[in-house]
Amino acid sequence: MTGSEVPPSFRLAYVPGVTPTKWVRIWNERLPDIPLTLVAVSTAEAFDVLRGRGADAGFVRLPVDREDLSAIPLYTETTVVVVPKDHIVAAVDEVTAEDLADEIVLHPLDDTLDWERPPGQPAFERPATTEDAVELVAAGIGLLVVPQSLARLHHRKDLTYRPVTDAPESRVALSWPQDATTDLVEDFIGIVRGRTVNSTRGRAQAPAAPAAPTKAKRPETGGGARRKPAAGKSSGKSTTGRNPRGGGSGGAKGGAKRGKPRRRS
Incomplete structure (x- = not known):
């Protein structure tokens, strides 16, 4: 590497509510020489950051404009309503949107839910x-009705939340510019998708497993099969085949002269 070259690095954007810790840990284990930098962005600015190359990839909320961005959906969040702990909603396990009809429900400008009507x-x-x-x-x-991760992010001791069963849901995805699908982006896609270190899609692991030499040793075990005839000679009937020449009694006498075989019985 010359002095003018910039060492490789990977910048990962993420929107509020997403916790990239697990994927960052795996990245650091597999690619310790390539630093990963986290870039916190708002939901509204996430796509502009990717288009402007402010990050190589990012965890965003769907929908994504597929004309210039690629995306892999990862998971769908539960939608909850945030209420004071002494509110009547806190006494039940879950609610519907209709249950909130008479309540004042706040609708922030950065709302991530796609409502037809809040x-x-x-x-x-x-x-x-x-x-x-x-x-x-x-x-x-x-x-306030939000994805559960945002309720956890802004948790307060005097507030709680309950699922809203029929509310829109927020989907989280990994996204990156279509024309910038680099090797490092492919590496991170593999981590997010759960590919193992030995995956054939992984760049660093491609030259990993020439196991053919160990297979070449298998013919040695075949030699054991060729030893069977020798075992047959030692246990065969070639010696007993000579008994008829000397008769039955002659064979017994010959046996007595050869070293006390009768003690075996």
Whole structure:
């Protein structure tokens, strides 16, 4: 590498609520010489960061514009309603959107759920962010419906949440620019998809397993099969075949002269 070359690295963007820790750990185990840098981005700016090459790949929320970005859906989140701990909703295991019809439900500007019509009664003003909306829930202004990971991210001791069974769900995906599917991006795709170290798709593991030399040793065990005739000679009837020449009694006498074989019985 010349002095003008930049050492390889990998930049991974992620939106609020996504925890990339597991994948980062596997990356560091498999590619310790290539540093991975995390880039925290908002849901709204994630795609522009990828298009502007501010990150090599990123964990985003669907939908993704497939004209210039590739995406692999990873998982779907449960949708929950965030409420004060002393709210009536906290007394049940789950609710429907209809159960929230008479409640003021906050709808922040960075909402990640694709509503046809948000549940409940609209607030006088829309909060700028989900974090701001959580503060308003704690102040008793209204309720908030979000993906469960965001409820956990902005957790407060005075708040709780319950699943909303018929609400839209948020899907998380790995995305990257279509024209920048580099070897490092392929490596990270393999990690996210759960490929093993010995996967044939992995670049670093491709020259891994010429196991043919061990197979070449197998003919040695075949030599054992060729020894069977020798075992047959030692246990065969060639010696007993000579008995008729000397008669039955002659064979017995000859045996007595040869070293006390009768002691075996």
